[in-house]
Amino acid sequence: MHKLNRNKNDATTNAHDITPDESGHFGVYGGRFVSETLIGPLEELEDAYKKYIDDPEFNAEFKSDLKHFVGRPSPLYYAESWSEKLGGAKIYLKREDLNHTGAHKINNTVGQALLARKMGKKRVIAETGAGQHGVATATVAARYGMECVVYMGAEDIKRQAINVFRIKLLGAEVVPVEAGSKTLKDALNEAMRDWVTYVDDTFYIIGTVAGPHPYPSMVRDFNAVVGKEVKEQCLEQIGQLPNVLIACVGGGSNAIGLFHPFLHHKEVSIYGVEAAGDGLETGRHAAPLSAGKPGVLHGNRTYLMEDDYGQIIETHSISAGLDYPGVGPEHAWLKDIGRAEYVSVTDDEAIQAFHDLCQIEGIIPALESSHALAYTSKIAPKMDKSEIIVVNLSGRGDKDIQTVAVHEGITI
Amino acid sequence: MNRINTCFDQIKKNDKKALIPFITAGDPSSNLTVSIMHELVRSGSDIIELGIPFSDPMADGPVIQRASERALAQGTNTDDVFRIVKNFRSEDQKTPIILMGYLNPIEIMGYENFVNKASEVGVDGLIVVDLPLEESTRLQEALKMRDLFQIFLLSPTTIKERLGKICEVASGFLYYVSLKGVTGSDKLDIKLVEEKILQIQSKTKIPLAVGFGIKDPSTAKAAGKISDAVVIGSALVKIIAEYSDNTDEMRKRIKSFMTTLRQALDSIS
Numbered sequence: 001m002h003k004l005n006r007n008k009n010d011a012t013t014n015a016h017d018i019t020p021d022e023s024g025h026f027g028v029y030g031g032r033f034v035s036e037t038l039i040g041p042l043e044e045l046e047d048a049y050k051k052y053i054d055d056p057e058f059n060a061e062f063k064s065d066l067k068h069f070v071g072r073p074s075p076l077y078y079a080e081s082w083s084e085k086l087g088g089a090k091i092y093l094k095r096e097d098l099n100h101t102g103a104h105k106i107n108n109t110v111g112q113a114l115l116a117r118k119m120g121k122k123r124v125i126a127e128t129g130a131g132q133h134g135v136a137t138a139t140v141a142a143r144y145g146m147e148c149v150v151y152m153g154a155e156d157i158k159r160q161a162i163n164v165f166r167i168k169l170l171g172a173e174v175v176p177v178e179a180g181s182k183t184l185k186d187a188l189n190e191a192m193r194d195w196v197t198y199v200d201d202t203f204y205i206i207g208t209v210a211g212p213h214p215y216p217s218m219v220r221d222f223n224a225v226v227g228k229e230v231k232e233q234c235l236e237q238i239g240q241l242p243n244v245l246i247a248c249v250g251g252g253s254n255a256i257g258l259f260h261p262f263l264h265h266k267e268v269s270i271y272g273v274e275a276a277g278d279g280l281e282t283g284r285h286a287a288p289l290s291a292g293k294p295g296v297l298h299g300n301r302t303y304l305m306e307d308d309y310g311q312i313i314e315t316h317s318i319s320a321g322l323d324y325p326g327v328g329p330e331h332a333w334l335k336d337i338g339r340a341e342y343v344s345v346t347d348d349e350a351i352q353a354f355h356d357l358c359q360i361e362g363i364i365p366a367l368e369s370s371h372a373l374a375y376t377s378k379i380a381p382k383m384d385k386s387e388i389i390v391v392n393l394s395g396r397g398d399k400d401i402q403t404v405a406v407h408e409g410i411t412i
Numbered sequence: 413m414n415r416i417n418t419c420f421d422q423i424k425k426n427d428k429k430a431l432i433p434f435i436t437a438g439d440p441s442s443n444l445t446v447s448i449m450h451e452l453v454r455s456g457s458d459i460i461e462l463g464i465p466f467s468d469p470m471a472d473g474p475v476i477q478r479a480s481e482r483a484l485a486q487g488t489n490t491d492d493v494f495r496i497v498k499n500f501r502s503e504d505q506k507t508p509i510i511l512m513g514y515l516n517p518i519e520i521m522g523y524e525n526f527v528n529k530a531s532e533v534g535v536d537g538l539i540v541v542d543l544p545l546e547e548s549t550r551l552q553e554a555l556k557m558r559d560l561f562q563i564f565l566l567s568p569t570t571i572k573e574r575l576g577k578i579c580e581v582a583s584g585f586l587y588y589v590s591l592k593g594v595t596g597s598d599k600l601d602i603k604l605v606e607e608k609i610l611q612i613q614s615k616t617k618i619p620l621a622v623g624f625g626i627k628d629p630s631t632a633k634a635a636g637k638i639s640d641a642v643v644i645g646s647a648l649v650k651i652i653a654e655y656s657d658n659t660d661e662m663r664k665r666i667k668s669f670m671t672t673l674r675q676a677l678d679s680i681s
Contacts, residue, residue: 180467196471
């Protein structure tokens with residue numbers, strides 16, 4: 001056994017606790033905090049979701065598209081050289097970076113777009129920060145023949161020009177959001193405003209496990225394919241379950257997708273890695289679970305980055321996908337009951353891990369995923385060589401090379 | 413007795429319609445907000461809705477979003493909002509004041525603490541845009557202790573069974589959001605509004621206000637004809653934004669705008 005503090009595995013972790021109650025609460029978190037106009041549409045969505053999630057035909061279609069369009073299952077790759085270099089546990093990477101569009105985001109957008117089609121909605125909208133969820137949504141909208149509008153903060157549009165162009169190439173419209181801090185949270189506000197206005201024919205594809213009920217559980221269920229595959233692949237390739245799971249947490253969709261199928265396996269320790277930006281002590285970070293307080297934003301109660309008066313404050317991370325002031329309510333709950341432990345790594349630590357993976361394993365990871373890798377490099381050496389870590393390599397890093405170059409003062 | 417009830421009793425007795433303006437606290441400054449509130453009352457307003465600025469006003473259109481941003485840029489916080497109400501109350505003990513905002517600034521203070529402070533300075537009711545009935549039990553308990561009202565919103569998408577549930581707990585008045593959209597929208601269909609209002613009135617005797625999409629005397633009159641009160645927000649906030657550096661002109665414009673609305677409502681026979 002390694003010398004780390006294992007997650008607290010108390011008796012409260014049972015099936016009931018880790019599934020939301022009927023009104024979408026994970027303990028005190030989650031729920032449905034929206035304006036009256038959205039209550040009806042959310043109930044309609046919940047009904048459709050409940051109906052189709054167990055529908056064999058829907059699931060067959062979902063699985064078929066995950067296989068043939070997305071390219072699943074994604075490999076579970078043994079990073080042998082990196083493991084040996086770190087000198088401890090064996091590290092396996094779940095290669096979500098090899099999915100179509102280059103990240104785990106596509107799993108959820110395929111699921112929600114299929115659901116939208118079942119509900120007869122002809123128009124889909126989405127918010128995006130770095131542009132990955134925007135690309136994934138525009139992709140499925142093209143695939144299923146739907147009109148698509150993507151809301152994106154004006155600041156993010158400047159920073160992510162290539163993804164903006166990708167979204168447009170896929171036939172979607174990108175609407176710049178000039179309100180507030182002009183980033184992901186404001187894009188989400190604007191998408192909500194669109195939805196409340198065109199709710200009759202529009203389906204809002206939220207990109208993470210936040211938002212009002214049923215989004216946190218729905219997005220989780222569509223992403224849980226990641227954890228389910230890892231479980232099968234571990235048993236098949238290694239003959240045992242992993243000892244430790246590690247994933248980065250912004251909103252938390254790749255993390256919950258990996259974690260959820262393992263929550264009942266109490267012997268598996270779970271770590272979510274937040275973005276510490278310049279360092280938690282500087283205040284310039286995006287780590288609400290590590291340094292925030294519970295509050296209500298974007299339709300759910302969760303941990304938030306806020307000031308003393310409950311105003312949401314600006315976040316910072318080198319990784320645009322983690323640059324969000326809230327986090328999915330299920331993570332808030334897993335933190336409180338001690339089933340998962342949430343830690344953070346700085347921009348610099350993530351960049352170091354980014355380079356390590358490039359040079360040692362020949363894989364360019366997303367900066368988001370590099371946070372999970374950075375924490376892995378901290379704990380792997382303390383673990384026994386017989387132990388197994390699975391890290392969610394949630395996306396590929398091609399989109400980030402410009403950011404890395406700028407960070408290092410290099411002109412491409 | 414809560415000022416809101418007294419106000420509507422009076423309105424009904426005189427066979428009038430209530431005029432309810434919305435402004436954002438601290439836009440363009442805390443001091444000016446107090447004097448704008450007095451001006452609103454002088455120009456025929458019956459109840460004032462005072463917005464608590466919030467960084468992420470999800471249900472608001474661009475006009476009120478900008479108002480929130482301006483107020484926050486001035487450093488306006490929840491304590492300032494209470495101070496504004498307190499200052500207003502030192503001269504006006506009669507006009508009901510409803511705070512309107514989002515849950516997080518209330519949540520961080522704690523429901524009881526927030527309600528106690530609101531009650532102390534003379535607030536009469538609360539509209540919390542992102543706190544629907546199902547999540548509101550604890551706040552309602554805190555409000556009841558102090559005889560403050562939670563004003564519930566109803567919308568075109570509120571189905572019948574839910575309408576019944578909301579009517580059961582409603583106090584003060586009900587606020588009918590007249591269209592699917594955000595504040596300041598421009599697609600009011602008065603016929604659709606009327607159908608829904610008849611449905612609501614068959615369930616409850618509580619006064620009914622109509623808001624969202626009211627922007628001038630004619631829309632105010634149309635909405636007033638089928639309800640007990642009209643709420644005017646974005647059109648008024650627009651005047652405040654436009655004349656924020658010329659306060660004399662701002663007061664003049666507010667006065668003439670509100671007076672035309674008052675006259676429109678009073679012309680309903």
